[in-house]
Amino acid sequence: MAKEKKSEVKNVLTTCIYCGCGCQFYFKVKDGKIIGITPSQSHPVSQGQLCVKGWNASEFVHHPERLTHPLIKKDGKFKKASWEQALKLIAKKFTGHAKKSGSDSVAFFGSAKCTNEENFLIMKLARAVFKTNNIDHCARLCHASTVAGLAATFGSGAMTNSIGGFEDCDVFLVTGSNTTEQHPLIGSRIINAVKKGATLILVDPRAVQLAKHAKYHLPQNCGSDVAWLNGMMHVIIKEGLEDKEFIKNHTEGYEELKKTVEKYTPEYVEKISGIPADKLAEAARAFAKSKKSSIVYSMGITQHTVGVDNVKSCANLSMLTGNIGRASTGVNPLRGQNNVQGACDVGALVNVYCGYQKVTDAAAKEKFEKAWGVTGISDKIGAAVTLVPNQALEGKIKALYIMGENPMVSDPNITHVEKGLKALDFLVVQDIFLTETAQLADVVLPGTSYAEKDGTYTNTERRVERIRKAIEPIGDTRPDWKIICDVATACGYKMDYPSPKEIFDELAELAPIYHGMDFDRLEEKFGLQWPCPTKDHPGTPFLHKDGKFSKGKGTFFAVEYKDPAEMADAEYPLTLTTGRSYFHWHTRTLTRRTSSLEREVPESYVEINPADAKKYKVRNGTLIKVSSRRGTITVRAKVTEVPKVGTVFIPFHFAEGAANRLTNDALDPGAKIPEYKVCAVKFGGSK
Amino acid sequence: MKNLKVKTQNLVKLLDALKDASNLLAPQTDKYGDTYFQQVVDASQVVLKHFKPLMPAVREVLFGQLEDMITFKDTASGTKIKPVKAAKDTILFGLPNCDLDGILYNDEFFAKREFADFYYVNARKKLTIITLACLTPPNENCFCASMGHGPFAEKGFDLQLTDMGDGFFLVNIGSKKGQKIVDDNSSLFEAAGEADLSKWKELKQQAEESTTKKDVNKKKALDNMGRTPLKEQMIIEISDRCISCGACNYTCPTCTCFNVIDHKKDKAGTRKRVLDSCILGGYFRMAGGHNPKEAKEDRTRNRYFCKLLWDKEKLGDSGCVGCGRCLDACPVKVDIKDVIKQLSN
């Protein structure tokens, strides 16, 4: 045997924490520290590759600013506390409010950054322990309209196809997705497909990197999506390019759609969208004539007051041309966060349990009551993330528990969010760094990072994948699933699992789409794609095979164009649209502590077209004020051809120069998603 | 060079002995099907077929992705600095020649110039290298022979093994360290005869042919690089596809750039070095915000100038050893061979 003690170097396969592509890589661990990352060569998404965020996904783990013990605020200052003290206080406050002001006076935010198991438990905490459906998470802010829109049209609110099929597409319609920056390993596949001869239609107000590869780059006016989508369908129907067989056999509602799009001639659409009529018609023909056309969209479609209408229009176009239910076609909403798909699947949403079983359905209620050994679960839809600030201000919600989210940067109209959070009697934040939101908390609980725990994430193509513990929890931190168990137990409901494996078993038991999965099966390959209803089911690479929709027939929804809630006018003459930068993730909590990423984009900026820069006398590189009806921020001007004339762009990552001081919190009436993508701004102060 | 041979089962015994005496890293395949350098616990698990890891061997112990350098603490009596633990004796087994030549390049860069890099030199002294010659290219992206780098090693190894296909590996001894391993385990080795040697030469020639790409002419390319600039259109085409992932730097056995950062809270912290990438704008940006290579094309161009011109001016030879990793790890399949081919005309 070895004489001297050897240095312990191990390699642990895990899933990237950043985007929904779900790449897998190995942590290289030495002496309890992560010293490197190597992409898995066998994994179907990574294939030996990662984007810059994946390559740099470990530096923050050992950052000394990590929270290492619970904090309780006394007289406006945080004091170090024991777990026992913190849990006791939380239990007292939450049970106290629930008893005094009713179940719906407490609310919970799950997290698209946490595991399926953790989101399952926090929704169980809300529903089984507190009998409230006030459980939601940031999917509300990104794809709530997808979940609602695709469930209505197809019966399943998820990406229909797989990442593996992208390189074989003939035509891509990419809209509202800066794919190379936000889903880099999907963006790269689009670029590779174009190199092999595929046609790319890009509809985006910004000339993002994909514009260089697009045969048609059609910069639309922000918020005009229903109009140009109807316009494409108008051309397709008028020229007889629709898939008549598919429409007849697999869909309903076609006649009404046909009637509605009648008036959307390319010329009429041009007036609304700014897209040249002849170009739109050409793109429509290209899309309809190919055998394998795929629609790829992201938040440029969803984050509107008409988000659900936009999604339905995408679904209409795919059904109209029969581009669904086959490999390399489909409607492919790219889910942003590593586990936003999973957090939705496991029911961290106001209206559904895990597996999209409705809280309003009596049978579902009974099923969950029985499984959890409780009675009196609420059948009333809860308060969405975006409604919580108002309800706090109205005094309806008194105590809020936030697991790993940072609404003080991520939510629209932050000034209002701040007022709401301050109006609460009690705020708990569970995170790994003291975020802008955690600073407002009464109790802060330190979770572990993804490197310190086991669990599963579900990527954008519905692939449930393992994350694996590589190092011991740092300081006195606990994995988020353990913390939720501790909180539930302190509140009088004994919640106890030996490990995430058993939590997953309970989830699979209760969610039909996950039913056939367990940790052993997930271990065999690189995860499984839902639906996976039985133990011998191989998983589902693409949905709605052969036009057999989850809900039976696919439904066309005839949708009319509506203006965004706020449009540029004489006082606020520019249109602001927001989004992300390649190098940062969401509220920058992790990427600001990752040197190579932070160095790329160290501060907020506003992209301005040179024509607007000239018109408003803005010099590149100077600090300028940008104002909307809701606030004013100071950011650095970046004069560039990327945005179209009249439109400016600000990334939302930054707490200083926060785009969300400006954005409009107007909501889609159904999905309650805010209109991040359009509001009116001007240069200069507001008063 | 004295030549020996070793039976396959004796090679496993040798690895078994080495793993006990030192920290032995060798390619092993895990249950997910990925192969990479891992600490050897069970010698029978070591992959004995020639193999090219995605991450070059130099990253294993000499110059990694994220390394602690010192810890520091401000105290009343000044700043207290502690260097991190010293390197340990390590044997790297089973690396291909491109990896060995990558390490030799890093030796030139880190150890043999005016300022020797403390961390690198320390780890390097304690490193023993046993290469496994590639008989055929591990994948289609290899072009080492075209760049004059193998696939059989000429120098720099402690031991080189070649699979003779008859249950034996031919053993070349390249250094005193290598000789010592042989001496300490002499019962496992046997003498190689003339017939073995001529067969080995044949294998070597075949291997060189199989890793040569006909349209890559190194000499012409390097000469041209000094004279005619790269074709603008090709660079723009590459830059338009590139998604700035950094992989072509991170996985290159001859990329040596790093950034130094402090992880600090209150008065104490750790100084680390992080592998850097010249495709990133921040790599070039100056303190005042001016960036001489603001445009991505300029950064794309930088890598080719570095590999194909400046390295030659600085160290006497091109930095590209033809391993093809920058293509293996590139999401958009950017191929340095295309650049070299264009320069070969």
Ligand code: SF4
């Ligand atoms: S593409 Fe997404 S999942 Fe893959 S490495 Fe990048 S951020 Fe991570």
Ligand code: SF4
């Ligand atoms: S430039 Fe590419 S082919 Fe050349 S040594 Fe580096 S990784 Fe290998």
Ligand code: SF4
């Ligand atoms: S590996 Fe490819 S995509 Fe990544 S930085 Fe290099 S050239 Fe660009």
